[in-house]
Amino acid sequence: MKTSLTTSTVAFALIAIAGAHWNSRPYQLTLRRETNTGPCDVVSFGETQLHKSLLPATSGQIIRQHNIVPSAGSLGDKEIIRFLSYSMNEVWLHAQLECSNDLSFVGRSGFNGVEMQVSFEDQGVLHGILLETPVPPLEVVSLLQSGPSDNRIDLAFFSDGCAFSSLLLAPACPIPSPYLTYRYNA
Amino acid sequence: MRERDKFLDDAMRLVTDLSANQTFATVRPLLNFWAVFSPSQEVSTFLD
Numbered sequence: 001m002k003t004s005l006t007t008s009t010v011a012f013a014l015i016a017i018a019g020a021h022w023n024s025r026p027y028q029l030t031l032r033r034e035t036n037t038g039p040c041d042v043v044s045f046g047e048t049q050l051h052k053s054l055l056p057a058t059s060g061q062i063i064r065q066h067n068i069v070p071s072a073g074s075l076g077d078k079e080i081i082r083f084l085s086y087s088m089n090e091v092w093l094h095a096q097l098e099c100s101n102d103l104s105f106v107g108r109s110g111f112n113g114v115e116m117q118v119s120f121e122d123q124g125v126l127h128g129i130l131l132e133t134p135v136p137p138l139e140v141v142s143l144l145q146s147g148p149s150d151n152r153i154d155l156a157f158f159s160d161g162c163a164f165s166s167l168l169l170a171p172a173c174p175i176p177s178p179y180l181t182y183r184y185n186a
Numbered sequence: 187m188r189e190r191d192k193f194l195d196d197a198m199r200l201v202t203d204l205s206a207n208q209t210f211a212t213v214r215p216l217l218n219f220w221a222v223f224s225p226s227q228e229v230s231t232f233l234d
Binding site: 138139140141142143144145146147149152153154155156157158159 | 189193194196197198200201205213214215216217218219220221222223224225
């Protein structure tokens with residue numbers, strides 16, 4: 001209890017020193033951690049969309065989401081921890097309390113406005129899939145753009161690798177029959 | 187590369203259909219379209 005109180009005091013002191021920085025959109029920090037161990041990897045950090053449970057800026061509120069991603073193989077379970085807040089200071093302070101390793105270097109990058117990208121492999125982890133096989137290259141081709149992705153709906157077409165003749169035979173290509181009829185016979 | 191080009195052609199045709207369709211005319215300025223391609227080791231197990 002005493003340790004917790006001390007930690008909180010330090011956190012508030014740090015906020016006071018750093019000064020409150022409020023953003024018009026919330027920040028999201030995603031951490032990955034081995035279960036029952038301390039060090040974290042920073043998966044992504046950047047601005048994100050408005051969250052219905054997050055009060056408007058200046059509240060200093062923070063949302064913590066915690067998921068455990070099980071592994072079927074030998075990789076071991078992973079923890080995915082997300083923090084959402086309008087305050088960049090709050091996000092990094094709470095993250096540091098969860099992790100035994102020093103996040104200040106990454107945090108400073110965040111202060112400088114560097115947005116981190118999520119690798120394809122990490123996206124698999126984020127969505128509950130741990131990959132033991134090498135991740136294949138992924139090519140994203142722009143077909144038609146109407147503006148920046150920040151305020152557009154992005155529609156992406158993925159190739160399924162199935163020829164028309166195989167669709168009727170292959171259970172790996174489960175396209176509902178009405179759609180098949182519409183797409184290929186209409 | 188033949189399959190990649192075919193996929194991109196197919197995707198582009200869908201984009202053209204969608205963007206030219208009156209149904210989506212009002213939301214068309216809000217949409218970005220992308221094609222995401224990852225090559226396979228083999229062409230297709232079932233390709234004839």
